Every structure is written in C-alpha cells, then in structure tokens.
Amino acid sequence: MKNSMKVFVLLMCALFFMACVGAPNEQTSNSGKPPTANDPNKKIKIGFAMDTLKEERWVRDKDAFEAHCKQLNVECVITVADNKSEKQANDVDNLLTQGVNVLVIAPHDATQAASMVEKAKAQGVPVISYDRLINSDKIDLYVSHQVPVIGRKIAEYALQKVPKGNYVMVYGASTDNNAVIMQKEQISVLKAATDSGDIKIVANQFITDWKPEEALKMVENALTQNNDKIDAVVVSNDGMAGGVISALEKRGLAGKVLVTGQDAQKEALQRIAQGKQTMTIYKPIIPLANKAVEAAISLAKKEPLTGAQPFRKDTSGKDVPAILLEVVVVDKDNLMTTVIKDGFAKFEDVYANVPADQRPKQ
C-alpha cells in the first residue's frame, strides 16, 4: 500500500513537471526570441532589461520592441525581472556578459538601477532609461511619455467635466516615482479649485502596488464616509479604476460619477464604451518602443541622437537627454479616432458589451 502510494505520488510529480516544462515551451515560441548570435555580420545587439510582464502594457512593449528590432535587422535579448531589483541587477550583469552593444533598462527601482548604469558605463555600454526614469545622471537617454503631463491631463479633464464637488483621489503605489509625480501634478492642477472651495478632496490615498482590490475597498469606505456624495474619483490607472467602478456599481453610481484612468487597457476601453469609466490616458506603445530601438542603434553606432531634448531631473537638478512622446486623452467621443484607428484595440473588443444598434459606425 505504502509503496503503491509512493509510485502514485512520483507519477503525479512527473506529470506535474511535464506540465511545467510544457508551459514555458509555449511561451518561448510565443516570444519568438531570435537565435543567439553566431552571426558573421556582427549584428548590433541590444539588451532590454524589463521589470515585469505582469501588465498587458508591458507585453505590448516587449512585442513592439522585438518586432522593430527584427525589422531593422538588429539582435535583441530581453530579460524580465519579475518586479525584483536584485533579479534585474543579475539580468543586467548577464546581458553585459553576453556582450550587448547598448542596454535599455525599464527599471524596477529607479535608484537601485543607478548602480546598473554605473556598471554598464564602466564597460563602455551606453544606457537608455525606458519609460521610467533611472535616478542617475549618467544615462545616455530617457525615452518615455510625458509623465508629468499625464497627471496634469487627468486632473484637467476631471476639473473641466466636474468643476465643483467632492473628489476622491486614488494614487498609485507610493514606491513608484511615476505615481508620486502624478500626484504632485494632479494636486497642483486642482489647487485653485480646492483653495476656493469649489472642490473638496474628501479622501486621498496611495494604493500599495496599484492593487485594484485595495482601490475598491478605499472607495467603498469613502462612499460610506461621505454618504455617497462623491462627484469624481481621480484614479491613476485603469486597473484600479476597475476596482473603483465595482465599488460604484454596488451603489448604483457607475456612470454617474466621473472616473479617470491611465494605460488604455482593453477592459478600461470596454468600460468607456459602456459609459462606466469616463476617460483613460492612451500612451501609444509602438512609437515608444520604436523610438527606443532606433535610439539604441544610434547610440551603438555612436551617431548623434535625433529629437532628444534636455530633461531636468528633480532629484539631482541636472539635465539628461530625453525623448518624450505625446499622450492622448481617450473618452467615449474619441475611441474610434484614437485607439481603434491606431490598431491598439479592436473595434469588436471595445464594443463587445454594447448592443449592436448603439455602437458607432465603423
């Protein structure tokens, strides 16, 4: 009996491991990594140290980055740090060992990534800070969207639609520099209105790890606290907006209260089409990834960068070269002319939950 049980368990383990080995296989075929270089032509080799693939948007970054590398006939090696600084540091070491010509880093932690920059620069490898700004004056380029502008645009939109009333502010993770920048910008836009008393901020909170369920609980509690008298919830990303809208739905308030977002995730676009979420910020990913690849090639070839502007870093007060791309406000009125037109989202996906007769014409 005992032996048969052991055999059974071992068999199950074997099955389990087979399943495990099976799954990553599918993944690699998916990511379509280029074959490792034995290339006689000595292709340029770009290392891209990513932080996470947990959110849809980073998957898009990865896909776009790979596609553009392929198109421009350069090799790229991509690592993913699973939201861990120490793994990212190891990844960067490994990329440098593999002899990349240029390094693109989407840092997990802006400050800890500075030591990675030091290391790369010591080996003469130029570094691009991708999407998130690394806390180092030595980076060769910062490629991103206009982050301060995102916070500003969200707050301005809210202020324009709801010039008076009770506001709830749902910020991102306080460990994320972008969340802090957005918070500062939002507050500065709303300052005149809060000073005059037109707007009252009745609750404000940084949400640990941008968790939707934490945002849900926060807004549930804010609604209780204020007896449902809330006119706008200024949310810093779409994931949390989902949680916020669940809280509003429970009180029959979805669609009646302004809810903002960021990232233009598919589910957020669906909610905008249904009228439950008011707006989101669309950051075209493909131009960002393309710009990064093109700039990386220029740096590897030691050519001058086109379109780079000096960007003043808050932390050191020094300038770093930067390419900052435009962001777009998306609401119910311009879904068709922005995300759908760009091929960022499919028409049938966005309007999946809207009855056919109420959909706009394609």
Add this chain to the structure above:
Amino acid sequence: MSENKDFVLGEEKKNTFNLQTSTLRAYTMIGALALIWIYFHWATGSIFLTPRNLSNLMLQTSVTGILAVGMLMIIVAGQIDLSVGSVLGLAGGIAAICFTNLDYGLAPSILAAIAVGVVIGIIQGSLTAYLNIPAFIVTLGGLLAWRGAVKGITRSETIPIADPTFKSFGQSYIPPNIGWILAALAILFVVFMAFKSIKAQKKFGSGGTNPTNELLKTLLPIGAIVGFIYVMNAYAGVPIPVLILLAVALLGYFITNHTTFGRYLYAIGGNADAARLSGINNKLNILKVFALLGALTGIASIIFTARVGSAAPDAGTLKELDAIAACVIGGASLMGGRGTIFGACLGALIMASLDNGMSLLNVRDFMQEIIKGSILVAAVGLDMAGKKQN
C-alpha cells in the same frame, strides 16, 4: 509540545476565572475587537458602527476569512501553506478564462476554479506528506510556480467579467426576509444542538450541568444571530460573500470539532509521532487537509474575482500572509495542535477592521502597514504572556 496535550486529551486547565483557557482567549479577542470598533467609531465621527459600514466591513473580511478557515486547519495539523495567494490568482484566472474567453457558463467556471484549487492541494499535499518535503518548501515553490502559471495563462492581461450573475457572487445581497428565514433556521439549529447535548450528558452522565444552564448558554449565539441579521438588513441585507464565509466557517467548525478527521488534525499537529503510533494515517490526513484548503481557495477566488469585476494576473498577492496572520491573531500556534475556527475568523475580522477603520481615517499607506505589523506581533505577544500566567 506539552501544552498541546490538554487538547488531545480534551481536558483543559482552568484558571482563576474558572474558564477554559481557549474560552478566555476568545473573550479577550472579542474584547480587543470591541475596543478597536469603539475607538474607530469615535475617531471616524460615528461612521464606523453604522449598518452600512459594518456591511462593508463584513464584505471586506470575506475573502481573508474563507482562506483563514482553510489555513487554520493546515496550521493546526502543523503545516503551512504559502501558495494560497498565487493559487487564488490562478483559480480566479482560470474561472475568468472559462467564463469570459471560452463561454463555458457559470457553474462549470466556478467548478473549474474549485477543481484547480483541489488539484493543486493534492499535488502539494502529496509532495509534503508522501515525499516528506517540508510544507514550507513545497508551498514556497508553489507561491512562485502558480503565480507564473497565472501570468502564463492570462498572458499577463486582466480578464474582465461583464456578466452580472457572476459578479453577484461578490457584490449582491440576500433580500431581508430570506435573511430572517435563515436566521430562524440557524436559531432552531442552535436550540436543537443544545437539546442534543443535554440528552447526551444525561445518557453518558458525564456533565454535571443542569438543562436550564445549557439552554441559557444558547442565548448568546441566538442574540448574535438576531443582531447580525438586524444590522445587515438595516443596510441592504446579508452580502452573498459574507453568507458564503459563514457557511464555510460553520463547515470548518463542524469538521474541526465533530469529525474524526478534524480531531486527527489536532492530534497530528500536537504530536505527530504519538498520532502515528496510535494508528492515525498522518500522511493521508495531511493530503486531505491540503486538498480542503485548495477547495476553499477556489471558492474564495470566485468571490475575489467577482468583487473586483476582473481577474488580474497579480490578484491575491500576499493573501497567504493575511490568512496566516488572521489565524495567528486568533490564537493558533504555528507549532501545530492549537487554534480554533472561531479564532481565525475573529482574527480576519480584526485585520479587516483595522484596514477599514484606517482607510476611513485616511491614514497614509505606510502608516497602515506599520500599524498592522505591530498589532500582529503585539497580539501574539499578549497571547504568550497570558499563557505563561496559566
């Protein structure tokens, strides 16, 4: 380990108040909860103890509470499960994929989530029990592996749930009159159990208590049931997740107190060798308890997904620690052999009360974390100090 013998043998030490130590612990915890509630009620300007907020509070307890019930049984058996958060994410993700992407319908999607939990529980349980890999290691591996699996199957996308029936598992309320019917049934059950215990005592002549005392004892639970339904109905009715939590807690109470399986768990956690030598199949029981936690995690994942309205690839991160903390605050010992379902649920409620109250007070995120961490350590410290005195 010697402290656990009290439980295995079923006779506890009495203290100066002439109460069993576990009963005293329960009263202390209820007292602590009352203090927390009164403080928050005062600090929030009389908002905390309104029916509406209490309804929210119970809702916010439900997922952690269900996980804590399963975790308690694991901890009592001297094991640990660190993979709960990842399994919650995976089961929820699979339910959402079955439901939204594959259109399998509601019941199959829910069953899929529970099945995923059970299968993972069986895998981890058998690795622990039959291959003697410590549960800490098996489930630490699980924490990573299952999270990876969620990211893989969802392709790191958040999968929305649009259907109102699915969402109702997280967001709806039971109509007030049905709430009262359930309350009536619960009261009947309590009274029935009291009569049964009187009868048993007469038959076996074990207890010296008289029947009137036994009936008076039912007044407390009856009062609690009526009060609870009254407060919930004063807002919108009992939230469905809370009803599920109550059902799970009752089931857990029944298993731990009235089944051989449940008693075996205490015996195994108290002294594994003694349990084995007295003829208990330790390995099979450990496998079973992991499968049970898996099933409960599957149920919790449905509520979690329905409440947020989507399945995110990072859903449930750190939930295992919430569940473990709830058990420990509720008086469970990580050495095994000690802990009650009631304590674990109360622990979950205390944690949720702190979250809810601090959120109402708009306490900054970093302070919330510091306070929760300190209270966790303080609760166990007090518990230990209390035990020493006995």
